[in-house]
Structure formats: C-alpha cells, structure tokens
Amino acid sequence: MLTKEQLLQIKKLQHICEQQGGFELKLNVDMLENRDENSKEDFFHYEDGQLVGFLGSYGFGNKVELTGMVHPGYRGKGIFSTLFAMAVEEARHRNAKVILLNAPSSSQTAKQFLANIPCTFSLTEYQMKWHQTDLYEDPAVTIRPSASQDDWDAEIQLEVACFGFSEKEASDFNQRIRELNGEDMFIIEAEGRIAGKIRVSETEGEAWIYGFAVFPDLQGKGIGRKALSKVVKMKSKKGLPIFLEVEAKNANALKLYESCGFRNYHSQDYYLYQGQ
Incomplete structure (x- = not known):
C-alpha cells in the first residue's frame, strides 16, 4: 500500500502538472488510497529526493489502464518511457489481455509520447458533474x-x-x-x-x-x-x-x-x- 507521504507527493506533482498543462489528470485517487500490498501497481522516479515522475496501473478484470505524469522541468529525459516500460512488463506478468493508455484529451505532451509508441486510439471518456x-x-x-x-x-x-x-x-x-x-x-x-x-x-x-x-x-x-x-x-x-x-x-x-x-x-x- 502507498504511504501517506507517497500520496502527498503524487498529489503535489499532479497539481504542478495540471497547473502547467491546463488539464486534469485521471489518477483514480480512491484506488491509490486502497492499493493491494501484494501487487506492483505504482512506479516512481525521484531526483534529489523529489518525486518528478509517476505512473499508476489500474486493473479492471483482464484490462489494465495506465496513466502518469512527469514534472515539466524534468521532461525530455526519458523518465516516462522508463516508467511506462516497467508498467507494461508488470501488466504482462499479471497476464493482462488489454493495456490502455489514458491521457487528458488536451494534453500535447501526452500526444507527443503516444505518437512514438505502437498504439491506436480507442475511445474518449467524458467526465461529468x-x-x-x-x-x-x-x-x-x-x-x-x-x-x-x-x-x-x-x-x-x-x-x-x-x-x-x-x-x-x-x-x-x-x-x-x-x-x-x-x-x-x-x-x-x-x-x-x-x-x-x-x-x-x-x-x-x-x-x-x-x-x-x-x-x-x-x-x-x-x-x-x-x-x-x-x-x-x-x-x-x-x-x-x-x-x-x-x-x-x-x-x-x-x-x-x-x-x-x-x-x-x-x-x-x-x-x-x-x-x-
């Protein structure tokens, strides 16, 4: 399970990324707060003691959804690619049949990353209030x-x-x-x-x-x-x-x-x- 300190670090990084990007990330806070201690579902990257990269994996039956972020000041260093490779390997270890990558529709940095990996658009999901x-x-x-x-x-x-x-x-x-x-x-x-x-x-x-x-x-x-x-x-x-x-x-x-x-x-x- 994630510690309170880890959850605070994730939320702090989320706030920075959302403020800079003008979008909202879907990090499934309710699931982060109730992780299974026997599963590897969260991947972290630290620089000088600061969390600058995070990717969360969320399982739904035979499907795994991946979503994450990198601090604006640390992009272009391959951090997200490394986290992504780790998460995909773990998803395969769990015999996931479907791996979906989730990104805010308006995120240009996400689109740049997705353009360089083998994936196809699947669907758009509306968040409603x-x-x-x-x-x-x-x-x-x-x-x-x-x-x-x-x-x-x-x-x-x-x-x-x-x-x-x-x-x-x-x-x-x-x-x-x-x-x-x-x-x-x-x-x-x-x-x-x-x-x-x-x-x-x-x-x-x-x-x-x-x-x-x-x-x-x-x-x-x-x-x-x-x-x-x-x-x-x-x-x-x-x-x-x-x-x-x-x-x-x-x-x-x-x-x-x-x-x-x-x-x-x-x-x-x-x-x-x-x-x-």
Whole structure:
C-alpha cells in the first residue's frame, strides 16, 4: 500500500502538472488510497529526493489502464518511457489481455509520447458533474446496500452482461473492491426483482459514481434514471459535488445522465497499446 507521504507527493506533482498543462489528470485517487500490498501497481522516479515522475496501473478484470505524469522541468529525459516500460512488463506478468493508455484529451505532451509508441486510439471518456436540477422520486424503484449472496451473484451477472467481464474476472474484481475500497455498493430493485447495481465512492469531499448497470432485459424502462436520481439526491443532501464518467460513444448513457442534470466538463482519451 502507498504511504501517506507517497500520496502527498503524487498529489503535489499532479497539481504542478495540471497547473502547467491546463488539464486534469485521471489518477483514480480512491484506488491509490486502497492499493493491494501484494501487487506492483505504482512506479516512481525521484531526483534529489523529489518525486518528478509517476505512473499508476489500474486493473479492471483482464484490462489494465495506465496513466502518469512527469514534472515539466524534468521532461525530455526519458523518465516516462522508463516508467511506462516497467508498467507494461508488470501488466504482462499479471497476464493482462488489454493495456490502455489514458491521457487528458488536451494534453500535447501526452500526444507527443503516444505518437512514438505502437498504439491506436480507442475511445474518449467524458467526465461529468451534476448540476442542481429537479429529480423525480418513484417508489417503484428502490436502492439498498448490497449485503447477501444473492446480491453478490447479481453483481457478478451484471458485470458479465453489461461490461464484458468473464465470471472469474468479475468475481475477482468485486472481491477486491470489497476488501480494499470504502465504497457504498447499492442494489437497484424494480418489478419485484434485482434490476441493477451502482457504486459510489466518497473521496476528498467528492462523490463519484461507478459500475452503474441495469440488466439488459430491464433497460429502456426508466429504471436507471430513477435509481440514479435516488443516489444523486442522497449524496447531494450531504453537500457533496457529484461526478461520473461515461464513454463518449455511449449515446444512451449520455442522454440518461444529462436528463438527471449531469454536464460534461472534461474528457480523457484512451489508446490501445499494441506493443509486443
């Protein structure tokens, strides 16, 4: 696990890079704060005792996402290339089938790096923030904490049906979330059955929504919008700003989130690494 000092160093470097570049880095702070001590997921480079380069690896089933940064004053020295090579080697050691590189859409330094490695553009992801709007409450759709074996089984089925996980990947991923992350895990119920799931992470005074899914045969009935409205109202009452992420090409999800008051404020690009 990362120490408090390491987390502070990462956040300090992040602030410097974002201020200089005019963008936001996606470093998944909630995951950094809950690392598995048995996994090598973070790579550091120091100069004279100062952290000047960092790359984080984030596993999602058989997929690994990589994102990092180098202090503006230390670029052009091959620091990021070294960190990247280490992270790719570790991802292969973990038998990752897909390696995605994440970079802010507006980062020119990231684009320069990506132009010199074997990768292809995969997708753009919007980061969205909730803006105050009236939300409809429907008692026919409820949310409750995930607690039972039936809930666990449903969550695994949802990961497989909606996110393309294998059952083992879904089980391993959900187990790790439960062991390491202090997230609220909710079950959505409608039409007399478990209809979906949603997770919420509260980190540094912000609420982030993840893993939102409704079974395919129940989609298109307004269940997702009603469940999301309940979660948003719950967190907004605590005075927390609320965020989520969605692929730009997912038109149905975008429409759903916008109908609940979410607006796009930033974007991240993902590139599929094709190195041997």
